[in-house]
Amino acid sequence: MELRTTENQRMIADMIRDFGAKHIKPKMMEWDESQEFPIEVFKELGKLGLMGVLVPTEYGGSGFGYLEYVTAIAELSKIDGSIGLSMAAHNSLCTGHILQFGNEEQKGKYLPKLATAEWIGAWGLTEPNTGSDAGNMRTVAVQDGDHWVINGAKNFITHGKSGNVAVVIVRTGEVGDSHGMTTFVVERGTPGFSAGRKEDKLGMRASETTEMIFEDCRVHQSQMLGNVGEGFIQAMKVLDGGRISIAALSLGIAQGAFDAALAYSQERNQFNKPISSFQGISFKLADMATEIEAASLLTYQAADMKNRGLNVTKESAMAKYYASEVAVRAATEGVQIFGGYGFTKDYPAEKYYRDAKLCTIGEGTSEIQKLVIARAILK
Numbered sequence: 045m046e047l048r049t050t051e052n053q054r055m056i057a058d059m060i061r062d063f064g065a066k067h068i069k070p071k072m073m074e075w076d077e078s079q080e081f082p083i084e085v086f087k088e089l090g091k092l093g094l095m096g097v098l099v100p101t102e103y104g105g106s107g108f109g110y111l112e113y114v115t116a117i118a119e120l121s122k123i124d125g126s127i128g129l130s131m132a133a134h135n136s137l138c139t140g141h142i143l144q145f146g147n148e149e150q151k152g153k154y155l156p157k158l159a160t161a162e163w164i165g166a167w168g169l170t171e172p173n174t175g176s177d178a179g180n181m182r183t184v185a186v187q188d189g190d191h192w193v194i195n196g197a198k199n200f201i202t203h204g205k206s207g208n209v210a211v212v213i214v215r216t217g218e219v220g221d222s223h224g225m226t227t228f229v230v231e232r233g234t235p236g237f238s239a240g241r242k243e244d245k246l247g248m249r250a251s252e253t254t255e256m257i258f259e260d261c262r263v264h265q266s267q268m269l270g271n272v273g274e275g276f277i278q279a280m281k282v283l284d285g286g287r288i289s290i291a292a293l294s295l296g297i298a299q300g301a302f303d304a305a306l307a308y309s310q311e312r313n314q315f316n317k318p319i320s321s322f323q324g325i326s327f328k329l330a331d332m333a334t335e336i337e338a339a340s341l342l343t344y345q346a347a348d349m350k351n352r353g354l355n356v357t358k359e360s361a362m363a364k365y366y367a368s369e370v371a372v373r374a375a376t377e378g379v380q381i382f383g384g385y386g387f388t389k390d391y392p393a394e395k396y397y398r399d400a401k402l403c404t405i406g407e408g409t410s411e412i413q414k415l416v417i418a419r420a421i422l423k
C-alpha cells in the first residue's frame with residue numbers, strides 16, 4: 045500500500061484549504077442556521093474539478109483515483125461536513141453509478157454536465173419504510189411499450205430537490221428478489237417527478253435532504269442503466285465505493301474536531317495552566333490522534349485497493365464503520381475539551397458534534413457495516 049502523499053493530493057488539499065477559507069468558512073454557520081444548500085459553492089467546486097474527481101478526462105472530469113478523492117473529501121469536511129457530504133453523494137453515488145453502469149451514450153450525455161457541476165446529481169435508494177432493508181423497496185416501475193411508468197417515493201435523498209438528475213433504483217420484479225430491481229436516470233422536469241418534504245436535520249444542515257416523489261412518471265427505456273433486474277446489485281457495488289467517501293467524510297470531521305480541540309487546549313488556562321497540561325485532557329488528545337491515524341490507514345487502504353481494481357466490500361465497510369465511530373468519539377471529546385464554550389455556537393466544536401453523527405448512519409449504519417464485515421469474514 046502506497047502511504048506517501050502524492051503531489052496531486054498535496055495540491056488538492058492546498059486548493060481546498062484556500063477555497064474553504066475564502067468561500068465556505070465565512071458563510072457556513074449562516075447556511076447551517078438556515079439550512080441553505082449553497083449551490084453556487086458547488087458550481088465553484090465544479091470549476092475546480094472537485095465534482096468529477098473520479099470521472100475520466102474524456103468526459104470532462106479530473107481523472108483522479110481514490111487517493112485524491114479521499115483527500116478532497118476529507119479536506120473539505122475538515123471545514124464543513126455538509127459540503128463534504130454533498131460532494132460525496134454527487135461524486136460517488138449519482139455520478140459514480142452512471143460512470144460504472146451507464147452505456148457510452150448515457151455517459152456522454154450526463155458525465156460532462158455532472159463532472160463540471162453544471163448539473164447537480166441525486167441518488168435514490170432509500171424509501172420511507174425501507175432503509176437498511178433497501179431490497180424490500182416498494183417504488184415500482186411498470187413497462188408500457190418503450191417506456192416505464194414509475195410510482196412511489198424515495199426519502200432522505202441528498203439533492204432530492206436541487207438535483208438536475210437523479211439515479212433511482214426501483215422495483216421491477218417480485219418483493220424480496222434481489223434481481224427484482226432496476227435503475228433509471230430521471231431528469232428534473234420529467235412529468236410526474238417532484239421533490240417532497242425537506243428534512244429539518246440535527247447536523248449536515250447545509251446539505252439538502254428531501255423526498256423524491258414519482259406519480260405516473262414515464263421514462264424512456266433508454267434511461268435504464270444496465271439491464272432489467274440489475275439495480276440492487278449495481279447499488280451494492282456503488283455503495284462499496286461510496287462507503288470510502290463516507291469514511292473520508294468521517295476522517296475530515298474527526299480531524300477538524302481534533303485540530304480545534306488541540307489549539308483550544310493550549311490557549312485555555314485553568315488553575316493557572318493551559319488545560320492541555322492536565323493529563324485528563326492530554327490523554328483525550330492522545331486517544332483522538334491515535335484513532336484518527338488508524339481510521340486514516342483503513343480509509344487509504346480501501347482507496348488504494350479500489351484503485352487497483354480489487355474487491356473492497358469488506359475493507360470499505362471496515363473503513364466506514366471505524367472512521368465514522370471515530371468521528372463521533374472525536375467530536376464528542378472535542379466538545380468536552382471546549383467545556384461550556386463547546387456547547388455554544390461561538391466555537392466550531394458543537395457543529396462537528398452534530399455533523400459527525402450522520403456518518404454512522406448514511407450509506408449503511410454501523411450495524412449494517414458489521415453485518416457486511418461479518419458476512420465477509422464468516423464465508
Ligand SMILES: Cc1cc2nc3c(=O)[nH]c(=O)nc-3n(C[C@H](O)[C@H](O)[C@H](O)COP(=O)(O)OP(=O)(O)OC[C@H]3O[C@@H](n4cnc5c(N)ncnc54)[C@H](O)[C@@H]3O)c2cc1C
Pocket residue numbers: 133166167168169170173174175176177199200201202203248253402405406407408409410411412
Ligand atoms: C442526511 C442523510 C442523507 C442521506 N442521503 C441519502 C441519499 O442520497 N440516497 C439514499 O438512497 N439514501 C440516503 N440516506 C438514507 C440513509 O442511507 C439511511 O438513513 C440509512 O441507510 C438507514 O436507514 P433508515 O434511516 O431507514 O434506518 P433503519 O434501517 O430503519 O434502521 C434503524 C436502526 O435499526 C438498525 N438495524 C436495521 N436493520 C438491522 C439489522 N439487520 N441488524 C441490526 N440492526 C439493524 C439500524 O442500524 C438502525 O440503528 C440519507 C440519510 C441521511 C440522514
